[in-house]
Amino acid sequence: xxxxxxxxxxxxxxxxxxxxxxxxxxxxxxxxxxxxxxxxxxxxxxxxxxxxxxxxxxxxxxxxxxxxxxxxxxxxxxxxxxxxxxxxxxxxxxxxxxxxxxxxxxxxxxxxxxxxxxxxxxxxxxxxxxxxxxxxxxxxxxxxxxxxxxxxxxxxxxxxxxxxxxxxxxxxxxxxxxxxxxxxxxxxxxxxxxxxxxxxxxxxxxxxxxxxxxxxxxxxxxxxxxxxxxxxxxxxxxxxxxxxxxxxxxxxxxxxxxxxxxxxxxxxxxxxxxxxxxxxxxxxxxxxxxxxxxxxxxxxxxxxxxxxxxxxxxxxxxxxxxxxxxxxxxxxxxxxxxxxxxxxxxxxxxxxxxxxxxxxxxxxxxxxxxxxxxxxxxxxxxxxxxxxxxxxxxxxxxxxxxxxxxxxxxxxxxxxxxxxxxxxxxxxxxxxxxxxxxxxxxxxxxxxxxxxxxxxxxxxxxxxxxxxxxxxxxxxxxxxxxxxxxxxxxxxxxxxxxxxxxxxxxxxxxxxxxxxxxxxxxxxxxxxxxxxxxxxxxxxx
Amino acid sequence: xxxxxxxxxxxxxxxxxxxxxxxxxxxxxxxxxxxxxxxxxxxxxxxxxxxxxxxxxxxxxxxxxxxxxxxxxxxxxxxxxxxxxxxxxxxxxxxxxxxxxxxxxxxxxxxxxxxxxxxxxxxxxxxxxxxxxxxxxxxxxxxxxxxxxxxxxxxxxxxxxxxxxxxxxxxxxxxxxxxxxxxxxxxxxxxxxxxxxxxxxxxxxxxxxxxxxxxxxxxxxxxxxxxxxxxxxxxxxxxxxxxxxxxxxxxxxxxxxxxxxxxxxxxxxxxxxxxxxxxxxxxxxx
Numbered sequence: 001x002x003x004x005x006x007x008x009x010x011x012x013x014x015x016x017x018x019x020x021x022x023x024x025x026x027x028x029x030x031x032x033x034x035x036x037x038x039x040x041x042x043x044x045x046x047x048x049x050x051x052x053x054x055x056x057x058x059x060x061x062x063x064x065x066x067x068x069x070x071x072x073x074x075x076x077x078x079x080x081x082x083x084x085x086x087x088x089x090x091x092x093x094x095x096x097x098x099x100x101x102x103x104x105x106x107x108x109x110x111x112x113x114x115x116x117x118x119x120x121x122x123x124x125x126x127x128x129x130x131x132x133x134x135x136x137x138x139x140x141x142x143x144x145x146x147x148x149x150x151x152x153x154x155x156x157x158x159x160x161x162x163x164x165x166x167x168x169x170x171x172x173x174x175x176x177x178x179x180x181x182x183x184x185x186x187x188x189x190x191x192x193x194x195x196x197x198x199x200x201x202x203x204x205x206x207x208x209x210x211x212x213x214x215x216x217x218x219x220x221x222x223x224x225x226x227x228x229x230x231x232x233x234x235x236x237x238x239x240x241x242x243x244x245x246x247x248x249x250x251x252x253x254x255x256x257x258x259x260x261x262x263x264x265x266x267x268x269x270x271x272x273x274x275x276x277x278x279x280x281x282x283x284x285x286x287x288x289x290x291x292x293x294x295x296x297x298x299x300x301x302x303x304x305x306x307x308x309x310x311x312x313x314x315x316x317x318x319x320x321x322x323x324x325x326x327x328x329x330x331x332x333x334x335x336x337x338x339x340x341x342x343x344x345x346x347x348x349x350x351x352x353x354x355x356x357x358x359x360x361x362x363x364x365x366x367x368x369x370x371x372x373x374x375x376x377x378x379x380x381x382x383x384x385x386x387x388x389x390x391x392x393x394x395x396x397x398x399x400x401x402x403x404x405x406x407x408x409x410x411x412x413x414x415x416x417x418x419x420x421x422x423x424x425x426x427x428x429x430x431x432x433x434x435x436x437x438x439x440x441x442x443x444x445x446x447x448x449x450x451x452x453x454x455x456x457x458x459x460x461x462x463x464x465x466x467x468x469x470x471x472x473x474x475x476x477x478x479x480x481x482x483x484x485x486x487x488x489x490x491x492x493x494x495x496x497x498x499x500x501x502x503x504x505x506x507x508x509x510x511x512x513x514x515x516x517x518x519x520x521x522x523x524x525x526x527x528x529x530x531x532x533x534x535x536x537x538x539x540x541x
Numbered sequence: 542x543x544x545x546x547x548x549x550x551x552x553x554x555x556x557x558x559x560x561x562x563x564x565x566x567x568x569x570x571x572x573x574x575x576x577x578x579x580x581x582x583x584x585x586x587x588x589x590x591x592x593x594x595x596x597x598x599x600x601x602x603x604x605x606x607x608x609x610x611x612x613x614x615x616x617x618x619x620x621x622x623x624x625x626x627x628x629x630x631x632x633x634x635x636x637x638x639x640x641x642x643x644x645x646x647x648x649x650x651x652x653x654x655x656x657x658x659x660x661x662x663x664x665x666x667x668x669x670x671x672x673x674x675x676x677x678x679x680x681x682x683x684x685x686x687x688x689x690x691x692x693x694x695x696x697x698x699x700x701x702x703x704x705x706x707x708x709x710x711x712x713x714x715x716x717x718x719x720x721x722x723x724x725x726x727x728x729x730x731x732x733x734x735x736x737x738x739x740x741x742x743x744x745x746x747x748x749x750x751x752x753x754x755x756x757x758x759x760x761x762x763x764x765x766x767x768x769x770x771x772x773x774x775x776x777x778x779x780x781x782x783x784x785x786x787x788x789x790x791x792x793x794x795x796x797x798x799x800x801x802x803x804x805x806x807x808x809x810x811x812x813x814x815x816x817x818x819x820x821x822x823x824x825x826x827x
Contacts, residue, residue, distance in 0.1 A: 273784075328608050401588075404769065418680055419676075419680065
């Protein structure tokens with residue numbers, strides 16, 4: 001099945017309905033302190049959040065570090081929604097559209113490790129962290145806050161940001177676990193950078209107790225966490241497990257409390273295989289389904305022939321059988337994506353409101369051939385497609401289906417398969433001659449999807465797009481505070497992009513969020529913030 | 542086929558039954574590789590509507606995969622990758638090994654010393670480290686697989702060929718040729734090379750199995766021939782492993798194909814060694 005907007009809303013509604021019962025139960029139960037939570041994790045390349053975009057590092061630090069703001073978590077939050085709440089900030093105001101003032105919580109203490117030894121966190125720490133984030137060499141996420149002109153600490157508990165231009169997504173960026181983890185100046189000065197595990201010292205709910213490379217990480221409760229009584233869980237054992245068969249066996253035997261795939265889910269391919277066994281062996285498991293924000297797409301050199309011709313791009317999109325991809329790769333359950341993935345329910349334009357461009361998402365090889373002929377490519381054309389497997393067979397399967405679909409309309413694609421590092425260094429940033437196929441980061445708000453991929457000269461503008469119409473709308477949405485008006489601009493952007501097909505978007509899978517029933521007050525969601533989602537959860541076993 | 546040929550084949554089969562089975566497998570593999578288009582009922586990337594993960598049946602002898610492709614057809618086309626990599630790798634490796642081994646063994650002295658220390662260094666690296674380094678630099682692809690495997694196999698084989706050359710170079714007929722004023726080139730081509738040919742053939746046959754297995758390993762790790770062209774190792778590691786519980790035939794057939802191919806080449810290589818090596822002639826080893 002492919003999910004329509006209506007299905008998605010139902011899904012979200014079902015998730016909400018399921019989740020909305022949980023707080024009632026939660027209120028009826030008294031949270032318990034203690035216990036050890038076991039999860040599967042990934043071995044971080046290092047621990048410096050300002051030196052890598054790797055989810056492996058950011059997930060690890062979600063347990064130990066705080067941000068100024070965070071996304072609200074728990075069973076009452078519908079997966080795909082990201083309400084913002086204070087983390088280190090107690091409150092904030094926006095005196096004008098380019099100024100934000102944050103009041104910090106008082107009495108927040110760094111974890112009791114040298115060189116900070118539990119000293120109090122102050123506004124200077126925030127100023128240092130933001131400036132470090134913006135200026136340190138090699139931070140590929142720095143663009144998220146490039147609207148910041150200056151950050152100041154008027155007093156010990158106040159932080160003031162002045163922006164260069166209005167940027168309505170500013171709070172979302174601060175809350176995003178990709179962005180600024182608050183770190184201590186002394187730690188950076190002591191270690192030079194934050195790559196060693198010994199430098200993992202934050203103000204978060206857990207402290208990193210030990211790190212065994214390629215084996216696992218152990219977190220212990222931070223007794224001085226600034227929210228009294230939290231976290232409830234004493235210990236988190238995160239096991240590095242790189243083999244899917246091993247992970248599956250471990251989960252079946254009850255070793256892990258969360259689904260072993262990102263972000264605490266089980267891939268549908270595996271889920272179909274193990275769900276009956278799980279129903280017998282682990283009858284208390286809880287599940288919630290929600291669409292993934294990670295979508296694959298074909299990017300292409302739209303600044304060069306033949307992709308500069310919009311008819312060629314339309315033909316490519318119509319050549320793709322998205323329903324067949326959902327059937328073959330996602331076990332029949334997936335969501336067809338417009339330019340903003342369907343998972344971001346608030347911002348993704350429903351397909352039936354996509355207007356004229358909606359027809360290009362329908363599989364019509366005959367029309368695709370006609371369009372190619374009209375563009376002067378009656379016999380099709382040869383092309384190459386840069387690709388890396390990301391170590392996932394599902395992506396390889398989808399790539400093969402895409403290649404086959406394109407071949408069916410005459411586009412003879414040769415796969416230029418690269419090693420992951422080589423791919424990220426070149427094709428991911430638009431350095432290719434013809435086409436690239438692969439996934440995009442599963443961002444949590446639409447600006448990261450749209451601005452990065454479509455604004456001229458942006459690093460992730462893989463298709464080399466320079467469209468003044470879309471550029472203007474991208475800037476306008478960044479300056480429109482009114483949510484309804486902003487949503488309408490973002491819908492308009494997607495309608496315009498659907499007509500242009502600068503990227504050919506593929507469907508996304510529907511996640512199966514899975515967790516142990518004994519884990520209470522937990523709600524799955526997208527994103528790297530594992531720690532945030534577990535801070536107020538407790539174990540009843 | 543003449544009477545003599547039939548007699549030779551019959552004799553070989555009686556003396557070396559495992560070798561004969563190996564030969565049958567190798568011939569079958571060659572036929573599959575050469576005539577894949579005629580043997581396979583479907584193209585290797587043809588998707589058959591409504592046939593996703595169907596178990597083996599009359600319509601699809603080996604079943605279908607998760608992308609609704611006929612497994613038998615993909616196994617047949619996969620033989621082409623194995624045979625191409627096997628023969629190309631061995632041809633390149635043996636050529637390199639012969640050049641190094643024969644020259645080193647024949648000339649000896651400082652030249653031999655230097656060359657052998659280089660080979661020592663070459664052999665001291667774990668083979669996977671060298672292969673993966675080469676593949677990481679050059680990228681995945683058939684030619685790069687051949688190159689990376691050939692340089693490994695060449696190092697090992699050159700040592701064996703050097704040993705055989707040293708033994709032959711001490712023969713009286715080589716000494717006689719030298720006394721008659723033959724140059725190095727003539728001695729190497731007319732006297733040394735013909736006498737190390739049996740060793741080279743044996744090394745090549747045994748190397749074929751090793752090359753096929755190594756190619757499968759590289760494809761399993763994602764460094765082989767890019768999809769959708771089927772390579773048995775990639776079929777096993779990708780969808781084969783993912784759907785192992787629901788559609789075990791997706792893993793069983795490519796795994797069996799690799800095992801059979803390696804078994805076939807190894808058995809044939811063993812039998813040829815027994816037949817061609819004068820020291821083992823008349824032995825009862827099967």
